[in-house]
Amino acid sequence: MADESTATPRRDPIKNPVGITAAQRRRQNAVSVGKERREALFRTKRLCRVGVSSDMDAPVDSDMMIEEEQSILEAQTSSAVEELKIAIAFQGKGAVQKKVNALRDLRRLLSRSEFPPIETAITCGAIPLLAQCLSFGSQDEQLLEAAWCLTNIAAGRPEETRALLPALPLLIAHIGEKSSMLVAEQCAWALGNVAGEGEDLRHILLSQGALLPLAKMMFPNKGSTVRTAGWALSNLIKGPDPKAATELIKIDGVVEAILRHLRKSDEELVTEIAWVVVYLSALSPVATSVLVKTDLLQLLVERLATSNSLQLLIPVLRSLGNLIAGDTYTTNAVLVPGHELTDNIILALVKCLKSEHRVLKKETAWVLSNIAAGSVGHKHLIYKSEAMPLLIQLLKTAPFDIKKEVAYVVGNLCVAPAEGSGRPILIFDHLVSFVRNGCLRGFIDLVRSADIEAARLGLQFMELDGIDAMERFQFHENEDLRNMANQLVDKYFGEDYGLDS
Numbered sequence: 001m002a003d004e005s006t007a008t009p010r011r012d013p014i015k016n017p018v019g020i021t022a023a024q025r026r027r028q029n030a031v032s033v034g035k036e037r038r039e040a041l042f043r044t045k046r047l048c049r050v051g052v053s054s055d056m057d058a059p060v061d062s063d064m065m066i067e068e069e070q071s072i073l074e075a076q077t078s079s080a081v082e083e084l085k086i087a088i089a090f091q092g093k094g095a096v097q098k099k100v101n102a103l104r105d106l107r108r109l110l111s112r113s114e115f116p117p118i119e120t121a122i123t124c125g126a127i128p129l130l131a132q133c134l135s136f137g138s139q140d141e142q143l144l145e146a147a148w149c150l151t152n153i154a155a156g157r158p159e160e161t162r163a164l165l166p167a168l169p170l171l172i173a174h175i176g177e178k179s180s181m182l183v184a185e186q187c188a189w190a191l192g193n194v195a196g197e198g199e200d201l202r203h204i205l206l207s208q209g210a211l212l213p214l215a216k217m218m219f220p221n222k223g224s225t226v227r228t229a230g231w232a233l234s235n236l237i238k239g240p241d242p243k244a245a246t247e248l249i250k251i252d253g254v255v256e257a258i259l260r261h262l263r264k265s266d267e268e269l270v271t272e273i274a275w276v277v278v279y280l281s282a283l284s285p286v287a288t289s290v291l292v293k294t295d296l297l298q299l300l301v302e303r304l305a306t307s308n309s310l311q312l313l314i315p316v317l318r319s320l321g322n323l324i325a326g327d328t329y330t331t332n333a334v335l336v337p338g339h340e341l342t343d344n345i346i347l348a349l350v351k352c353l354k355s356e357h358r359v360l361k362k363e364t365a366w367v368l369s370n371i372a373a374g375s376v377g378h379k380h381l382i383y384k385s386e387a388m389p390l391l392i393q394l395l396k397t398a399p400f401d402i403k404k405e406v407a408y409v410v411g412n413l414c415v416a417p418a419e420g421s422g423r424p425i426l427i428f429d430h431l432v433s434f435v436r437n438g439c440l441r442g443f444i445d446l447v448r449s450a451d452i453e454a455a456r457l458g459l460q461f462m463e464l465d466g467i468d469a470m471e472r473f474q475f476h477e478n479e480d481l482r483n484m485a486n487q488l489v490d491k492y493f494g495e496d497y498g499l500d501s
Contacts, residue, residue: 044196044235047155048148048189049111070117073109077117080106081124088129096139103133103145110152118156122163127153131167140180147171147186154193161197168194168208175213185225188217192232202236206244210236215248218257223269226261230272237279245284248276255290262299267312270303274315281322288326292334297323298341304348310357317352317360320345321367328374337377345371346385353390358402361394365405372412376427379413383430392434395442404454407446410434411461 080102087095087102106126110116126149133146150171154161164171173179174187191210195202205211214236217229237244248254261273277296280287300323303316324331335342352364368387371378382388395406414431415424434440446458 045155045161045193046189046231047111047116048151048186070115073112074117074120077106077109077120078124080109081121081126081129084126084129088132096142099133100139100142100145103130103142103149107145107149107152110149116152116156118153118160121149121153122160127163127167131170134167134170134174136173136178140183143174143179143183144186147174147183147190151186151190151193154190154197158197161194162201164190164194165204168205172205172208172210172213175210175217177213177216181220181222181225184213184217185228188214188225188228188232192228192235195232195235195238199240202238202244203241205236211244211247212251215251215254218261218273219253221260223266226265227269227272230261230269230276234272234275234279237276237283239279239283242283245280245282246286249280249284249287249290255294259294259296259299262296262303267307267309271309271312271315274300274303274312274319277319278315278322281319285326288323292323292326297334297345301341301344301348305344305351310360313352313360314363317363317367321363321370324367325370325373331374331378335371335374335378335381337381342381346381346387350386350390353387353394358399361398362402362405365391365394365402365409369405369408369412372409376416379416379427379430382409383413392437392439395439400449400451400454403442404446404451404457407443407454407457407461410439410442411457414461 084099084102084106087099090098106121110118110121130146130149130153133142134150150164150167154164168191171187171190175184175191179187191205191214195205195210211233214229214233218226218233220226233248237248239245258273258277262270262277265273277291277300281291297320300316300320304313304320307313307316324335326334335345349364349368352360353368355361355364368382368391372382391406391409394402395410398406414427414434416427418424440462443458443461446454447462449455449458
């Protein structure tokens with residue numbers, strides 16, 4: 001999804017572009033989540049191969065797919081849809097079971113191969129038949145099979161997902177309190193696939209009232225149901241319009257459910273809940289202000305410190321970074337130097353910086369850049385921590401995407417907020433330390449890149465933070481600093497630098 005949102009004001013501009021708008025980057029990260037992760041397609045839309053009920057049969061070849069000719073599969077699907085038409089029209093003895101059998105045959109075909117015959121099913125008229133099978137008063141087995149078929153059709157191509165529009169009101173109705181939990185969960189899965197397709201479909205689902213019943217599905221302690229509801233909700237509120245996220249946080253019981261599941265649940269469930277928090281905190285200032293007043297940060301830090309699951313750590317880091325990038329008052333209230341929570345946040349981030357996972361390093365650097373964009377006290381937190389040698393090494397040797405995020409951390413650590421709209425104040429001891437440790441070369445690499453944002457960042461550091469500071473130290477009373485400044489000017493800018501002036 002492209003970022004179509006409007007950036008909100010950042011909490012205290014420090015220096016542009018080193019201190020790039022935190023809220024803008026927060027939203028950009030939120031709406032581009034799907035593009036940045038390898039499991040993006042899996043998170044956005046999911047084919048259902050195993051039913052939500054343990055009593056429902058799984059396709060016998062779900063793990064070992066038979067290489068079938070597509071034409072044969074399409075012919076079987078066409079025949080299955082025709083059999084469903086006949087079963088729906090049949091009024092004699094055993095009519096219900098005949099209908100269930102026909103639905104099961106179609107569902108098996110739609111669950112069977114790597115490229116299920118969704119287009120054929122739609123062309124043959126499966127959608128209105130399946131919607132008819134969702135009528136209230138039907139047996140749960142029939143409802144489950146129909147919803148399962150629709151779930152897999154919704155996992156198809158964009159135009160195939162949009163074909164479900166006539167069935168959406170019934171799917172939404174079945175996630176309410178009148179249906180069994182199993183039926184509600186399967187329908188929520190189908191709706192999650194629809195929501196994952198695009199903003200226009202999310203608007204339709206929201207206008208038809210999908211948000212409230214999905215939110216209420218997070219309230220119980222039934223793991224499978226909460227996982228599905230959390231995943232579907234994260235697709236539904238992902239924006240870029242923040243309205244849904246703001247509405248969700250205002251629903252009674254939502255905050256309590258989020259905290260309860262983060263505190264007690266297994267990692268798979270917590271992962272889905274953490275993605276809900278990602279979008280809440282990225283898109284809605286109202287949600288952020290509510291969440292930071294709870295013990296959410298403590299729960300996120302505990303998960304960050306104790307888990308080794310990359311799937312969980314990514315949304316936890318995103319959530320943490322979003323909350324820290326809030327307004328100045330909130331950030332100062334949350335990150336208090338010397339407090340145990342603050343120390344634990346830094347320690348957990350250091351752990352993630354040491355990870356072998358490239359994505360984890362990048363996400364961690366992004367969180368640290370938000371902390372470094374804060375007060376001088378926040379900058380010292382990072383500067384005095386174990387993160388420093390790791391950041392310096394990453395700026396020198398990391399791949400470009402990580403290096404760029406680290407550059408934001410380093411740049412923000414070297415400037416203090418100015419009074420009013422004046423020129424930012426250089427923090428010379430930080431700057432000298434970074435330059436002495438070879439960080440200037442990392443910024444020069446950014447200047448040479450084709451990335452405009454990175455090049456601008458590198459130029460700003462070199463022009464304002466680099467050469468300006470080194471010129472000042474060329475005539476410093478301390479001989480070591482004076483010699484070092486002259487050597488760096490000669491090394492990076494040439495021995496003739498400044499002679500013409």
